[in-house]
Amino acid sequence: MRLIDIENVEPGQVLGRTIFSANGTILLSTGVHLTVFMISTLKRVGVTMIYIEDPMFKDIVVEEVLSESTKRAVIQQMSESFDALRSGKNFNTKAISMSVDSLLDDVLKNQNVLVQLSDIRTEDNAAYIHSLNVCMMATLVGVNMGLNMIQLKELALGALLHDIGKVGAPEVEEGRSHHAWRGFEMLKMKREYSLLISHVAFQHHEAIDGSGKPRGIKGDEIHLYAKITAIANIYDNLLSDLSEGRRLLPHEAIERLTAMSDTIVDREVLIEFLRIVSVYPNGISVKLSTRQTGVVVGQHRGLPGRPVIRVIDKAGDDAALASEIDLAQRTTVFIEGVLA
Missing domain, CATH: 3.90.105.10 (Molybdopterin biosynthesis moea protein, domain 2)
Incomplete structure (x- = not known):
């Protein structure tokens, strides 16, 4: 693949x-x-x-943190919830909570799998895939940071619903019209949810240096759940945003995130985030410093930037010889670029 x-x-x-x-x-x-x-x-x-x-x-496998059934269930619940809100109705908090329970089960079972965001986005499913990805990545970071089950459930719900204020939001987002504020107002009314869940929606666009929105709070004024969700949100947006003419690749998004450390995002949380993501996902084609090209076929947890590369050398008109280079072992060989 x-x-x-x-x-x-x-x-x-x-x-x-x-x-x-x-x-x-x-x-x-x-x-x-x-x-x-x-x-x-x-x-x-x-x-x-x-x-x-x-x-x-054909032997390349993209390991998944979430099962296909869990993805379908979460996407379906997000779609139904957003449709209900557009119709002026309340969304089903219990159904959302149950889908998050399934997501948590998958995350805890596969917590050692590096994140490779392989789900294909379309214009119709992009908002739901984004919410799913942010929730999954935020929860993995929470696991790495030692949060207990109650905290993980709060974090997961907040991350999944972080953009709920965008439903029916005005085009100009300032002050109380900002979707973060709107999301807070919507979620704090849900008695089934902890108030901390609403604060994830409220604070996920705040910045460590106080330059964020909607209130410009900074540093320790921002809750840990929101700091975690903010990084997952920025990363996924960088992979899907077309404002620069194309979507960034994972290694480019990570470089951009790293440049935001201690200004936009929390450095300690970013360190934990970088431990859960795959810099070069399985199946992507790369160019090596040896002038060879190949495809990423394996990962190393703890060394996400040093994957295993299968290099293909032509041996004739209809034949090819494959060899593998483990960049964790070949420390003098580097990835110079990603090939489209």
């Missing part, structure tokens, strides 16, 4: 990862042979990169 740019996908290639619709149902399943119409549709709905099956890399 390889991760490639949608512009390089050809009819007949086999989809390697399931693509979800906005309501959590399956839009395209793993194993489907892509047609010209499917590829055009994926481009139209905003997909930029997808996983495809490749016989030369």
